[in-house]
Amino acid sequence: MTRLSGNPLAGAVDVLVIGAGHSGLAISRFLSARCIDHVILERGEVANSWRTERWDSLKLLTPNWQSRLPGYCYSGSDPDGYMSMHEVIDFISGYAECSRAPVETDTEVKSVQPLDSGYRVVTNRGEWRTRVLVIASGAFNLPLIPAVSQALPANIRQLSTRDYRDPGQLENAGVMIIGASASGLQLADEIQASGRQVTLAVGEHVRLPRLYRGKDIQHWMHVTGVLDEKYDAIDDIRRARGVSSPQLVGSRDRRTLDLNVLSAAGVRLAGRLAGVRDGKLQFSGSLRNVCQLADLKMNRLLDSIDDWIVEQGVDEGLDSAERFAPTRIPDSPCLGLDLADGEIGTVVWATGYRPDYSWLEVPVLDRKGQIRHDGGVVDSPGMYILGLPYLRRRKSSFIHGAEDDARDLGEHIVAYLDVVSATSRIKMAV
Amino acid sequence: MQTQQISIDNGVNVEAILGAREALTEAPEAAQFKWRATSEWVNGTHTRAHVENFFGLGEEHKHRQGFDYDTDHPEIFASEDNGSTPVEMVLVGLAGCLTAGVATVAQNRGIQLRSVKASLEAGMDIQGILGIDGDVRNGFDGVRVSFVIDADASQQDIEALVAQSQKRSAVFDIMSNPTDVHVDVSKG
Numbered sequence: 001m002t003r004l005s006g007n008p009l010a011g012a013v014d015v016l017v018i019g020a021g022h023s024g025l026a027i028s029r030f031l032s033a034r035c036i037d038h039v040i041l042e043r044g045e046v047a048n049s050w051r052t053e054r055w056d057s058l059k060l061l062t063p064n065w066q067s068r069l070p071g072y073c074y075s076g077s078d079p080d081g082y083m084s085m086h087e088v089i090d091f092i093s094g095y096a097e098c099s100r101a102p103v104e105t106d107t108e109v110k111s112v113q114p115l116d117s118g119y120r121v122v123t124n125r126g127e128w129r130t131r132v133l134v135i136a137s138g139a140f141n142l143p144l145i146p147a148v149s150q151a152l153p154a155n156i157r158q159l160s161t162r163d164y165r166d167p168g169q170l171e172n173a174g175v176m177i178i179g180a181s182a183s184g185l186q187l188a189d190e191i192q193a194s195g196r197q198v199t200l201a202v203g204e205h206v207r208l209p210r211l212y213r214g215k216d217i218q219h220w221m222h223v224t225g226v227l228d229e230k231y232d233a234i235d236d237i238r239r240a241r242g243v244s245s246p247q248l249v250g251s252r253d254r255r256t257l258d259l260n261v262l263s264a265a266g267v268r269l270a271g272r273l274a275g276v277r278d279g280k281l282q283f284s285g286s287l288r289n290v291c292q293l294a295d296l297k298m299n300r301l302l303d304s305i306d307d308w309i310v311e312q313g314v315d316e317g318l319d320s321a322e323r324f325a326p327t328r329i330p331d332s333p334c335l336g337l338d339l340a341d342g343e344i345g346t347v348v349w350a351t352g353y354r355p356d357y358s359w360l361e362v363p364v365l366d367r368k369g370q371i372r373h374d375g376g377v378v379d380s381p382g383m384y385i386l387g388l389p390y391l392r393r394r395k396s397s398f399i400h401g402a403e404d405d406a407r408d409l410g411e412h413i414v415a416y417l418d419v420v421s422a423t424s425r426i427k428m429a430v
Numbered sequence: 431m432q433t434q435q436i437s438i439d440n441g442v443n444v445e446a447i448l449g450a451r452e453a454l455t456e457a458p459e460a461a462q463f464k465w466r467a468t469s470e471w472v473n474g475t476h477t478r479a480h481v482e483n484f485f486g487l488g489e490e491h492k493h494r495q496g497f498d499y500d501t502d503h504p505e506i507f508a509s510e511d512n513g514s515t516p517v518e519m520v521l522v523g524l525a526g527c528l529t530a531g532v533a534t535v536a537q538n539r540g541i542q543l544r545s546v547k548a549s550l551e552a553g554m555d556i557q558g559i560l561g562i563d564g565d566v567r568n569g570f571d572g573v574r575v576s577f578v579i580d581a582d583a584s585q586q587d588i589e590a591l592v593a594q595s596q597k598r599s600a601v602f603d604i605m606s607n608p609t610d611v612h613v614d615v616s617k618g
Contacts, residue, residue: 204597274607285606289596296590332572367458 010104010126013039014417016119017134018112020046020103022069022092023387024136026402028101029070030410036417040101040136041123043108047092049138054085056166057190059250061182062398063216069095070403080216082250092399109137113361117420118382131420132413135360135371135378135385139397140353146178149349151276153339157346161187164348167194173345174198176281176337178273180205181244184350185257189249191348192267199337199344200262202287203272206246207294207327210256212302213309214319217248220305227395228404231375241390244352259291259327270334281337291327299323355388376409382416384409442537460487476502476512517570521550524601528575531595536581541591544580573605 015031017024020042031038045051060067065079072095083091096103104125111122112133121128143160152158157171161183167190175191177184180202192198208217221227231237249257259269271284306321337344357365364380366372372379375392386405387397395401454461463486469479482496500513514522525548536543552573558566579588596602 271606277608282608286596286602289593289602292589293593293597296586296593299586300590 008127010123010128011039012129013037014130015039015132015134015413016041016121016128016130017136018109018121019043019135019137019387020096020101020105021049021136021138021387022047022095022399023138023402023406024134025092025096025099025101026069026406027134027136027386027410029099030406031413032099032101034410034414036414038102039128040103041107041109041121041128042103042105045093045105046096046101046103047089049140050085050088050092053140053162055161055164055187056085058186059084060088060399061245061248061250062218062400063250066218066222066398066400067091068400068403070406072098080254081252088399109359111359111361114380117424119362131417132382132384134409134413135383136387137355139355139388141356142354143349144352144354145349146273146351148273148276149347152347153279156339156344158349159346160349160351162353167191167196170194170196171345172196174343176344176347177201177350178347179203179244179350179352180247180259181350181352182246182248185247185259185262186249187348187350188262188267189257189265192262192265197266197268197343198262199268199270199334200259201270201273201281201283202259202290203284204290205244205294207258207298208246208248208301209258209298209324210248210251210254212305213321216254220308221301224305224308226301226304227393227398227401229394231390231392231396237390240394241388243389256324258324260325263328263330268334269330270337279338279340281339283333283335283337285333285335287333288329291329295326376405377412382420384413438537438540438542440533440537440541440543442534444534444537447534448538462486472500472512473510474502475507475509476500517552517554520570520601520605521552521573524573524575524599524605525550527599527601528577528592528595531599532577532579532591535591535594535598536583539587539591541581541583541587544582545578546580547578549576550574570605 014036015038017028017038017040020040024040024042025046028038028040042048059082062082063079064074064076064081064083067074067083074091095101106125108124109121110124113120113122115129118129118131119133121130121133143162145158145160149158159169164187170191172195174197176199177188177191178201180200184200188198188200210217212220218227231240234240247258249255251257255261263269269287271287272290273281274284275282302321302323309315309318354369355371357369357371360371362380362383364371364373364378364383371385373385373391376385376388378385385391386409387402389397391397392405392408393401396405463484465484467479467481469477471477477500479499479501480496481499482493484491484493499519501516501519502512503509503515504511529546529548532546533543550573552570554570555563555566557563558568577592579591581588581591583591
């Protein structure tokens with residue numbers, strides 16, 4: 001690495017990685033092993049979003065045994081448990097240390113511009129030149145809040161999952177939670193338990209039991225190969241990349257958290273939020289169908305697990321196959337809620353996140369604002385992206401998914417740098 | 431996608447639909463359609479509607495022929511019953527849309543259909559339209575669709591067909607979600 005002190009140029013490298021989360025650190029480890037000159041720029045500290053943008057009770061959806069990164073794995077005494085945010089931060093920070101990752105902390109990328117060969121990266125602490133840029137800043141930067149939020153009356157408090165910390169933050173009134181992925185369900189569970197009546201708007205979702213036949217569902221998805229399914233081998237990758245996180249919770253008692261559990265706890269289920277008119281929330285009449293879709297899909301997965309167990313002949317010692325009760329739908333699902341009557345004090349948007357590419361001044365975004373890429377190889381020479389849902393495999397956005405993707409893209413980067421070096425040698429010779 | 435078998439034929443050209451999907455992903459402006467109907471009052475509660483033109487893929491189109499639909503009210507409403515009620519027409523639309531979806535999804539999934547029958551029923555408290563009780567809505571208080579499907583597939587696969595059809599159905603969406611309706615009038 002070349003450092004020019006007193007110059008706005010902070011340095012020039014072969015590879016510059018944006019983001020010191022698990023993905024950025026995983027590819028850094030690969031690059032270090034190949035002695036490739038690189039740096040990681042991190043806007044805050046290592047594992048920054050885990051430190052600052054998650055609610056208090058959140059635990060990983062994946063069990064500890066599954067938390068692994070290249071050359072690094074969980075070594076604690078509770079392989080079947082789920083990491084709290086503190087543990088995740090320690091895990092990732094520990095990885096950065098043991099990898100001796102070249103992280104520049106408190107360095108926020110302000111803009112990235114294309115050069116003839118490579119990229120110019122402007123930060124709050126000087127400017128970098130790099131031949132290869134790896135975007136590992138994550139897919140969950142900004143809460144994705146539907147435009148209809150602007151039509152809510154001013155007396156209703158609005159929170160996103162990024163701002164939510166614990167129920168104590170909410171007033172003593174009913175809470176409307178929009179979204180039924182892992183976060184929506186976990187918040188519904190915790191807020192209902194705090195004594196506030198929760199109404200949950202449920203659109204398309206992924207239902208999974210925590211345990212199946214006595215083992216974590218992640219175990220089955222791992223051993224049957226579901227998590228390794230490749231992005232270029234499935235039918236509709238656009239749809240697969242948009243699927244929300246499965247309805248799971250990481251808890252000490254390894255319990256299943258689904259809509260039936262919430263209904264039994266008193267949570268009121270409604271359809272997807274369809275609109276706001278005259279201060280009234282309007283819910284879709286599709287609740288039955290989205291639940292049926294999720295039940296059918298879960299049962300197909302369980303069928304495939306049972307088939308796999310039979311094929312492999314590994315059923316000894318396992319609990320017997322079972323099918324879970326279909327999702328119970330109220331006889332007349334709630335189709336509307338008047339926000340003027342004071343029942344609802346807060347609306348929580350658990351509607352997902354989107355990446356922030358506002359700093360990226362390279363024309364690589366499609367009309368939906370997503371980066372155009374082929375399995376992480378971005379549509380601009382020498383640019384790569386890591387850590388997005390289903391980037392190369394179903395597991396891509398999970399911590400344990402970083403290893404295979406970082407290796408694939410790392411090899412691509414090595415080959416790219418070889419070509420670039422050869423070309424520049426030829427140019428110099430000429 | 432499940433492998434498509436040559437022998438499966440539900441009369442749906444799935445390749446054309448998948449081709450259109452691919453093409454319209456690249457050219458979203460061509461995906462903008464306008465569906466139209468015209469109507470004229472006949473007498474009493476009897477109206478005749480006509481469907482012929484629509485817009486899509488960037489240009490005007492015509493159905494192979496025009497279609498006329500009579501709507502009226504039944505005799506118990508002191509009408510002449512010259513056609514189905516308008517609310518029954520809504521059920522007709524839902525049945526047509528969901529069934530077309532079942533056939534298309536089945537073709538795409540390689541499932542041969544032998545028969546697809548649906549019964550639809552919508553509840554309605556007519557105190558709403560008669561203005562007896564302001565708390566009662568004019569429209570349906572619920573819709574029930576019951577399919578009976580004979581096909582080369584398991585019960586679970588058939589349920590998945592119907593679920594996927596609802597997920598992709600325009601009329602299901604129109605009925606289950608609010609839609610802004612703008613009505614204007616001029617003196618003619």
